[in-house]
Structures are given as C-alpha cells and as structure tokens.
Amino acid sequence: MSSVEKLSVDQITKENPLLSNFRSIIETSFYRNNVHKITRLSDGYTLATKALGTIVTDIPVYRPEELGLPADAKVLVANDGKIVGRSAMARRILSSPEVDDEFYSGLLREAIYQSSQKDCYHGEVFVGLSADFMIKCHLQLPKGFEHSLYAYLLNFQSITTAYRALYSDSIYYDEGDIYVYADPTWVHPDFPDGLVLIDPTHNVAAILGLRYFGELKKATLTLAWAIAHRNGFIACHGGLKQYSLDDKTYTMAVFGLSGSGKSTITLAQHQNQHNVTVLHDDAFIISKKDGSSTALEPAYFDKTQDYSMKDPHINFFLTGHNIGVTLNEQHEKVLVTEDIRNNNGRTIKSRYATPNRKDYLPDKLDAVYWIMKDDSLPPIVKIDDPVLATIFGLTLATKRSTAENVMPETDLDRLVIEPFANPFRSYPLTEDYQDFKELFEKQKVDCYILNTGYFNGQKISPQQTLSCIEAVINNKESFLPFGPLTAMTYAPTASLLPDFNDQNYLIKIQDSLRYRLDFVQQQNNTLNSYHMLPIEIERFLQKLLDDLKTAEKRISE
Numbered sequence: 330m331s332s333v334e335k336l337s338v339d340q341i342t343k344e345n346p347l348l349s350n351f352r353s354i355i356e357t358s359f360y361r362n363n364v365h366k367i368t369r370l371s372d373g374y375t376l377a378t379k380a381l382g383t384i385v386t387d388i389p390v391y392r393p394e395e396l397g398l399p400a401d402a403k404v405l406v407a408n409d410g411k412i413v414g415r416s417a418m419a420r421r422i423l424s425s426p427e428v429d430d431e432f433y434s435g436l437l438r439e440a441i442y443q444s445s446q447k448d449c450y451h452g453e454v455f456v457g458l459s460a461d462f463m464i465k466c467h468l469q470l471p472k473g474f475e476h477s478l479y480a481y482l483l484n485f486q487s488i489t490t491a492y493r494a495l496y497s498d499s500i501y502y503d504e505g506d507i508y509v510y511a512d513p514t515w516v517h518p519d520f521p522d523g524l525v526l527i528d529p530t531h532n533v534a535a536i537l538g539l540r541y542f543g544e545l546k547k548a549t550l551t552l553a554w555a556i557a558h559r560n561g562f563i564a565c566h567g568g569l570k571q572y573s574l575d576d577k578t579y580t581m582a583v584f585g586l587s588g589s590g591k592s593t594i595t596l597a598q599h600q601n602q603h604n605v606t607v608l609h610d611d612a613f614i615i616s617k618k619d620g621s622s623t624a625l626e627p628a629y630f631d632k633t634q635d636y637s638m639k640d641p642h643i644n645f646f647l648t649g650h651n652i653g654v655t656l657n658e659q660h661e662k663v664l665v666t667e668d669i670r671n672n673n674g675r676t677i678k679s680r681y682a683t684p685n686r687k688d689y690l691p692d693k694l695d696a697v698y699w700i701m702k703d704d705s706l707p708p709i710v711k712i713d714d715p716v717l718a719t720i721f722g723l724t725l726a727t728k729r730s731t732a733e734n735v736m737p738e739t740d741l742d743r744l745v746i747e748p749f750a751n752p753f754r755s756y757p758l759t760e761d762y763q764d765f766k767e768l769f770e771k772q773k774v775d776c777y778i779l780n781t782g783y784f785n786g787q788k789i790s791p792q793q794t795l796s797c798i799e800a801v802i803n804n805k806e807s808f809l810p811f812g813p814l815t816a817m818t819y820a821p822t823a824s825l826l827p828d829f830n831d832q833n834y835l836i837k838i839q840d841s842l843r844y845r846l847d848f849v850q851q852q853n854n855t856l857n858s859y860h861m862l863p864i865e866i867e868r869f870l871q872k873l874l875d876d877l878k879t880a881e882k883r884i885s886e
Contacts, residue, residue: 331463331499332532332556334506347505350434351423352531355510358441359451359469366451367478370397370487373452374405377479382407384654387661391644391681397487406649406664407476409540413651413673415547416522416539422755423528426856433526436517437535444512448472454485455492456507456553458688459623460499462614464532464556466507466549474513480542480648483677484628485549502560504532507552511536511545529555529755542650542675546630550612551753553625558756562614562623563764566751568595569613569622571690572802573604579802580692582615582622583779584750585700586727590781591750592631593791594700594798596683602799607683608690617764620693620772629682633666633674645682650675696775697768698798702727702782703744705834705841707819707827708789709797710778711808714816715769717873718776720866722749722765723758724845744841746848758852758860777801784825793822812838813880814873835881839874846870 333347341348358364367373378385384406393402421428449471457463466485470478486492515537517524523538525548532555534548554564567584568591585591595610609624610631616622633652636642643664652674653665668674680686697718703726712718726744748754749761768774779794797820800806811817812829819827828834849867852860 331457331496331502332465332504332506334465347503347531349528349531350430351437351526351528352505352508352533354434354437354441355508355533355535358444358510359467359508361445361449363445363447364449364451364469366453367482368453368488370479370482371399373475373479373482373487374398374402376450376475377405377407380407380473380475382473383476384649384662386649386654386663388643388646388663390647391679396483396647396679397489404646404649404664405476405479406652406654408651408670412539412541413671414541415543416525416541417752419520419523419539420525420527423526424530426859436524437526440512440515440517440535440537441510443515444471447514450475450478452478452482453488454482455488455496456485456549456625457557457614457623458486458625458627460495461616461621461689462557462560462562462623463496463499464502464504464507464553465496466509466553468509468511468545468549470511471514474511474540476648477511477513477540477542477545480650480677481545483647483679484546484626484630486627502556504556504560506532507549507556508533509536509545509548509552510534511539513538513540527551527755532556543630547753550625551755554612554614554751554753555755557614558760558764561617563617563768564751564754564761565613565615566611566749566753567591567613568610569608569690569694570595571606571608571692573606574802578692579695580690581696581698581798581802582613582694583698583700584722584725585781586747586750586752587632589700589702589727589750590779590791590794591700592629594698594779594794596629597795603802604685606685606687606690608687615694615768617767619691622690622694624688627680627688629678629680631676631678633664633676634668636666638663638666642678642682645678646676647679648677650677652676693772694768694774696777696801697722697765698777698779699725700727700750700779700781701725703780703841704783705837706778706780707784707825708780708793708822709801709806709820710780710811711818711820712776712778712816713818715766716865716869717816718769719762719766720845720869721776721778723762723862723866724748724848725750726841726845744844746845759862762862762866787825789825793825797822813876829880830884832881832884835877835884839877839881842870842873842877846874
C-alpha cells in the first residue's frame with residue numbers, strides 16, 4: 330500500500346512520527362457514531378440528488394457508467410452564498426513560525442465537539458494516479474453538503490476495483506493517509522472569513538466555516554504535494570501536455586495562477602494539427618529520480634466563464650458550482666454559464682474532456698513555461714541560464730483572479746508574485762527553488778516565459794500565445810537577444826516588439842526586476858527567515874539591473 334491507514338499496537342506510541350496532536354483530533358472524529366461511510370461514487374451521486382440545495386438538471390452525464398455513475402446520471406448544480414472563491418486569508422500552516430499550535434488545537438477540539446450532534450459523511454478517494462504515487466484520502470462533511478461530497482469523489486479518484494488493485498501494487502511510503510475534516514456551518518466571532526488548518530507533516534487538515542468546494546480540493550492537494558515533496562518529487566501547480574510529432578515527442582509544463590491561461594494552454598488541441606496527450610491542467614508531480622510525471626486528479630475543476638450552453642465542452646460537465654440554471658425551449662433545466670450569476674462559476678469536467686488523457690508520462694520534460702502577466706515582457710522569452718530560469722519561476726509575476734476571495738481593498742490589477750504559481754506550499758520556499766533549479770541544471774529542461782497579459786498597451790491573445798508555443802515545438806521560432814540581458818532572448822511577434830533603444834522601456838524592465846529583488850529580500854527578513862533564499866538570487870538580479878542601468882545611460886548619452 331502507498332500510505333498507512335492502520336497501525337500495529339506496538340506502533341501506537343508517542344515516538345511514532347506518524348502520530349500527532351492534530352492528527353489524533355481529526356482522525357478520531359471519523360469513527361464517531363454520527364459519521365456514515367460512503368463507499369461508492371454512485372451512492373454519493375444518489376445522496377447529492379436528494380440534498381435540499383441540489384438542482385438536478387436535464388443535462389446527461391457523458392459515459393456515466395464508465396465513471397461509476399448510474400446510466401441516467403445528470404449534471405448536478407449547487408450554489409454557495411456570498412463567497413465563491415478560495416479564502417487565502419483563512420489558511421494556517423501548523424508548526425510554521427507565526428502559528429500558535431496549542432491555541433488552534435483547543436479551537437479544533439471545540440469545533441469537532443460542536444459537530445457531534447450532526448449527521449456526517451465519510452468519503453474515501455485516492456490522490457495520485459500511478460503506481461509511483463498513490464495516497465489514500467478521507468473526507469468528512471456534515472449532512473446538507475452532499476453535493477460537495479459527491480464533487481470530491483469525482484474530482485479525485487473514487488475507489489474502484491481497478492484502482493484498489495493499482496493501489497495495492499503501488500510504491501509504499503511511510504506516510505499516514507490524508508484526513509480532511511470540514512464543517513461549513515462552523516461560526517466563530519474571531520474568524521469571520523473561516524479557518525483552514527493544515528498540518529502538512531502529519532497529513533491532516535480542517536476546513537471550518539467555508540462552503541466553497543475549492544477549499545476541499547486545494548487542502549487535499551496541499552497535503553499531497555507535501556507528501557510528494559518529502560519523497561523525491563517536485564510538487565507542481567500547473568499543467569502538463571505532450572505533443573507527438575513526426576520524429577519526436579515534446580513534453581511541456583506550464584505554470585500560472587488561475588485565470589492566467591494555464592488551462593487554456595494545457596487543454597488546447599491546436600485545431601488538431603498535432604496529436605496531443607494531456608496529463609493534467611492543475612496538479613501533478615515530477616520524479617527527481619527519472620523525470621517522469623504523475624497526475625494527482627482524474628477530473629478538471631474548471632471555470633465556466635468561457636463556455637456557453639452551445640459549447641461542446643458542456644458534454645463533459647459533471648457538476649455545476651456557483652452557476653445559474655434556467656429552462657430551455659423544451660422546458661429542460663440547463664445551465665447559465667459565462668459568469669452571469671457571479672464570478673468564478675465552476676464545473677468538474679470528466680477526464681473525457683481531453684481525448685488523449687494519460688495519468689502517467691515516463692518521458693522527461695523538454696520545457697517549462699512560466700505564465701506571467703508582466704507588461705515589461707513580450708509574448709515569449711527564452712531563458713538560457715538555469716539559475717535565472719529558476720529565479721523567474723520563484724518570482725512568477727501575475728495578477729489576482731476571481732478564483733480567489735480577497736479583501737475588498739485588494740487591487741486586482743496590481744502585479745503580485747506567487748512563487749512557482751503555487752500558493753499552497755507548506756514547506757520552506759528555498760526547497761522548491763532547489764528542486765526546480767535541479768530540473769533545469771541536471772535534467773537540461775528548457776525554460777520560457779509567456780506573457781498572457783498586455784505588452785505595449787496591447788492585449789496578448791490566447792491565439793498569439795498558442796502560436797508562439799507551436800513555433801517553438803516545430804523549431805520555427807527565431808530568438809533574438811533581449812537587449813543587454815545576455816541570459817535572455819525573445820521571439821519577435823508582429824506589433825508586440827520590445828524597443829531596447831527606448832529609455833522608458835528599459836526603466837520598465839528595471840522596475841519589474843527590482844520588484845522581484847524586493848520580494849526575495851523580504852523573504853529573508855520575515856517569519857524568522859523561514860523562507861530565506863540563497864544569496865546567488867540577489868546577486869543575479871542585481872547583475873541584470875546593473876546591465877540595464879548601463880544600457881540606459883548609454884542611450885541618454
């Protein structure tokens with residue numbers, strides 16, 4: 330078995346590193362009389378169809394029986410209230426410098442006690458879809474949230490006969506099963522935005538006072554990524570696809586926050602010009618040993634803002650989250666998508682949304698693409714130095730999206746840095762830096778930056794971005810020197826050309842790099858230097874700034 334669910338009596342001691350205060354509090358709650366185990370996906374579907382808040386649409390599920398659903402299964406919709414995105418401000422990583430574990434331990438015990446008079450459900454899934462990496466996960470939710478339970482069983486891998494056999498033959502890790510306790514009805518005056526407690530060392534989490542399904546998904550992935558990180562994998566919040574060309578394959582990974590174009594790029598079929606295999610568009614891991622990749626989820630939790638009811642992708646919808654419903658001319662209940670009801674409407678799409686889906690790729694990556702929204706960069710830039718390639722991932726600059734529940738005063742147009750596009754890291758940042766640097770140095774992976782925002786005041790279209798990628802994989806792209814910065818080159822795109830003789834443009838690049846340098850220096854001086862980074866990063870960025878300053882002076886003279 331991949332993870333540990335049962336212990337022998339002689340293992341149940343204080344000295345066992347698999348046990349902890351938080352793990353014991355959370356796992357114990359799963360064995361209460363008020364908790365009822367759901368063992369089949371079809372049972373989860375039936376419960377969801379009967380829940381008071383569920384809407385059973387008239388849209389049939391595609392290939393339902395192959396997914397483990399009834400033959401007449403329909404798309405189910407449920408909507409939350411005011412909050413329709415992830416609440417980053419609610420997250421607490423236990424044992425990190427700013428968190429008082431003892432305080433949260435008492436609070437969690439009280440929260441779980443308060444739910445002891447409610448009927449609750451216990452669902453089980455696998456996260457990780459190859460024999461290289463599979464972990465068993467347990468979720469507890471109270472009655473009334475059957476739609477979220479069903480969505481969880483769909484989003485991750487429900488336990489079927491075939492996957493139980495694969496799990497039995499998979500690599501063993503000395504890690505406890507993942508346990509996620511959730512109570513969306515919890516209320517506390519000190520935590521009006523809810524509370525998410527993550528214990529990544531002991532593979533447990535508690536999600537309190539939050540209804541949004543994405544909290545369940547990302548808490549589980551946070552724990553799975555932490556397990557993978559401890560056991561020889563690189564944790565990736567991104568998409569991975571492979572092109573089969575006439576004489577080779579080309580495997581690429583894209584990293585960007587929700588709304589940056591990550592899913593669009595990963596799932597694009599390029600007008601069927603290429604045979605494209607998709608691993609996943611959101612969560613996977615890379616083996617540091619052999620470069621192979623494993624998907625963590627079978628399904629896709631996708632935005633619905635770009636889909637109308639006429640879109641063929643509707644055929645692959647399994648659920649609706651925070652989207653509208655109306656009647657068509659046949660008096661059938663159908664979806665109102667395109668974020669008409671609210672921002673960040675979502676669906677779980679089945680694996681059949683990508684015709685050539687694979688859960689495991691043995692091939693090493695050919696390239697990593699960092700997706701930015703940085704107006705100092707043209708549509709595509711190539712990074713030739715492994716250290717700089719890692720620095721740009723470390724200081725991945727983008728903008729916040731509607732997938733996040735942010736404070737009202739947050740400026741969504743302001744450039745922010747999210748290292749490696751992964752806000753769900755639960756270990757020191759320098760460890761990710763070293764992992765990705767090793768990927769570029771030892772596995773000789775190429776690196777590109779894709780700007781999917783604006784450049785020269787012009788919005789870069791998805792088609793322009795995809796055309797840049799196609800030119801690279803077909804060896805038809807010519808890269809030119811990126812002005813005075815010798816470790817960078819760019820591919821010229823009509824009307825989107827950088828002018829290195831423009832002093833204002835050089836200043837804009839300097840501002841972008843200085844913003845990155847400031848971020849790096851902040852990590853060294855906060856949280857008791859928990860995320861302190863190697864000095865080579867500051868030195869490299871300062872060298873780039875010096876080169877730009879020299880070029881700027883030369884122009885002014």
